[in-house]
Amino acid sequence: MKTRLGCLSNKSDSCSDFSEISPPGLKRSTKHPKLSTDEVTKWADSFDVLLSNKYGLAMFRAFLKTEYSDENIEFWLTCEDYKRIKSPVKLVSKANKIYMEFIDVQAPREVNIDFRTRQETRQKLLEPTSSSLNEVQAKVYSLMEKDSYPRFLRSKIYQELLNRTQMHCQRKSV
Incomplete structure (x- = not known):
């Protein structure tokens, strides 16, 4: 670098x-x-x-x-890609990958979010839609924008x- x-x-x-x-x-x-x-x-x-x-x-x-702290921009970009997925099967697969990589406690590229947001996101991803990550993505965006x-x-x-x-x-x- x-x-x-x-x-x-x-x-x-x-x-x-x-x-x-x-x-x-x-x-x-x-x-x-x-x-x-x-x-x-x-x-x-x-x-x-x-x-x-x-x-x-x-x-x-x-x-x-x-x-x-590049996990923040990588997460945000990954969420942008996630929103474009049309297939329900691919949505479930991608949601699980995103959760394991960025959201889960001790995830390899864990983003800095509060407990409530993490729990709500986990619940939403049990039956994922293209908007399931909107709230957590907005929080990460806001963190990057303000900090x-x-x-x-x-x-x-x-x-x-x-x-x-x-x-x-x-x-x-x-």
């Missing part, structure tokens, strides 16, 4: 090329996208704007990994990316 994000501290002119700082797992095309200052600045407008931008989401994921997102905006990862895009734009206009 440090190696992939290490270019942020370099004086490279091409650091606005997202490929140099993209986290592992982000699909890369042959032509690497350039991030504009405007695009990166918009991530600070709202948490929804950040999550709706694939590069913003990737940077937020990378940031959460540095804080050892992780402001720290991301103040983080070295975000601030240096923003500075790099601004410096790159200034060099181009000179």
Whole structure:
């Protein structure tokens, strides 16, 4: 991770090329996208704007990994996928997997939720519907929005990316 994000501290002119700082797992095309200052600045407008931008989401994921709390975004994204499942059989299977991975006490990627929410979610997942995880997903979203997102905006990862895009734009206009 440090190696992939290490270019942020370099004086490279091409650091606005997202490929140099993209986290592992982000699909890369042959032509690497350039991030504009405007695009990166918009991530600070709202948490929804950040999550709706694939590069913003990737940077937020990378940031959460540095804080050892990436289970939150992974859970939220998994819930988004879960809502799109149409087959009742697949819904039951996916609900069980999500519960065992993220919700159960001592789950490998346990999200930070209160006892009441955990119990209510467990009950809802006995007969899962596409909306069974909405409440717990909303709580995790709120936690990220109120806690992780402001720290991301103040983080070295975000601030240096923003500075790099601004410096790159200034060099181009000179």
